[in-house]
Amino acid sequence: MPEARCQRTIGRAVKISGRGLFHGCDVRVRLLPADPGVGVVFRRVDLVGRPEVAADVRNVAPGSRRTILCCGAAVVETTEHLLAALAGMGVDNCIVELDAREVPAVDGSCLPFCEAILAAGVVSQGVKKPEPMRLPLQRIGDPDGSQWVECIPGSDFVVSYRLDYGPQSPVPAQSQAFAISPDVFLAEIAPARTFVLESEVEALQAAGYGRHLTGSDLLVFREDGSLIDNQLRWADEPVRHKILDCIGDLFLCGHEVSGRIVANRSGHRLNQLVAEVLQVHVANAETDVEGFLRVA
Ligand SMILES: [Zn+2]
Structure with a gap:
């Protein structure tokens, strides 16, 4: 049976910027540490009230060729590559602030996101995760x-x-x-x-x-x-x-x-x-x- 491990977040805030893949909007992203149990939450800091949408399949909105998350006014498009970077690097909890509706395309991969996560450091939070x-x-x-x-x-x-x-x-x-x-x-x-x-x-x-x-x-x-x-x-x-x-x-x-x-x-x-x-x-x-x- 796979063993449960402690939850992890990033060690400090890091910034990434670029243009969205589909819409081409200029967007600045800040990845922030988050408390245990928070998961990954996107926060639209360009909108009144800074609305949030959790990275949860119940928040998926229709859209072809990309994964869109939506909760009220908080719409975030093309989330999949950043989510892959967080998942792949073993980050459980992270706030993703962004000032436009789409995650930057960076180079079309998720390597720049992984490099930002590595620069921030991945830190254990001392709180057990549920078993896989x-x-x-x-x-x-x-x-x-x-x-x-x-x-x-x-x-x-x-x-x-x-x-x-x-x-x-x-x-x-x-x-x-x-x-x-x-x-x-x-x-x-x-x-x-x-x-x-x-x-x-x-x-x-x-x-x-x-x-x-x-x-x-x-x-x-x-x-x-x-x-x-x-x-x-x-x-x-x-x-x-x-x-x-x-x-x-x-x-x-x-x-x-x-x-x-x-x-x-x-x-x-x-x-x-x-x-x-x-x-x-x-x-x-x-x-x-x-x-x-x-x-x-
Ligand atoms: Zn893709």
């Missing part, structure tokens, strides 16, 4: 079986991902798996950047998204598989980024988990559904549930 939740055996997917996530009980937290957009895609099929620890996360996952196909860019920009971006701000794949103004950090950088997204989205379930997540072509919406299922599983206080769940 043993993943219940289940499979969650879409009706045609093209996207799914399996949860498999186990003692380590392992995330594996299969990316496959078909033989015609500029991004070749690729798989990767990691047993997640802060060292592994920092070295193998955090630097992996988000990506888009050149053929998708026009529609996204027509919808008002990412008009400020160039090929050096994220990975843009041409039809022939080459990149615009950029180079891969790994040959399989896209699948590593999908693992990063999974870790960020699953953090929203509110529990450290142990076991294996096996994801096939899942995106934010499916990751969020898995987080929701895991949260409900804990709320029902069921253990060793064996079953199969299919969510349309």
Whole structure:
């Protein structure tokens, strides 16, 4: 059985700034230490009353290609990469102050967030965390079986991902798996950047998204598989980024988990559904549930 550890926060306040990935707004972020039990809470300091929204799957709002959190006036978009950094580095409690509606894109990865967390220091708070939740055996997917996530009980937290957009895609099929620890996360996952196909860019920009971006701000794949103004950090950088997204989205379930997540072509919406299922599983206080769940 995995052991409970003490909760952790960051040692001091740190700042990060940049432009949002989708909206391009200039945003300044301050990560602040938080008390045990607080979790991760986003605070919009640019709005009257400085409204807050907790990083909890119950606060997820609809939005494609990113994870949006909303509670009253507190709307924060593209939270997943910062959440992945906090989860990957083992930070449980943190206040995230920001002065615009979107987390900065930084370099398209979450490495700059991890570096800020390392600069602040990760400190134990002397208060035990609940034991990691043993993943219940289940499979969650879409009706045609093209996207799914399996949860498999186990003692380590392992995330594996299969990316496959078909033989015609500029991004070749690729798989990767990691047993997640802060060292592994920092070295193998955090630097992996988000990506888009050149053929998708026009529609996204027509919808008002990412008009400020160039090929050096994220990975843009041409039809022939080459990149615009950029180079891969790994040959399989896209699948590593999908693992990063999974870790960020699953953090929203509110529990450290142990076991294996096996994801096939899942995106934010499916990751969020898995987080929701895991949260409900804990709320029902069921253990060793064996079953199969299919969510349309
Ligand atoms: Zn992402």
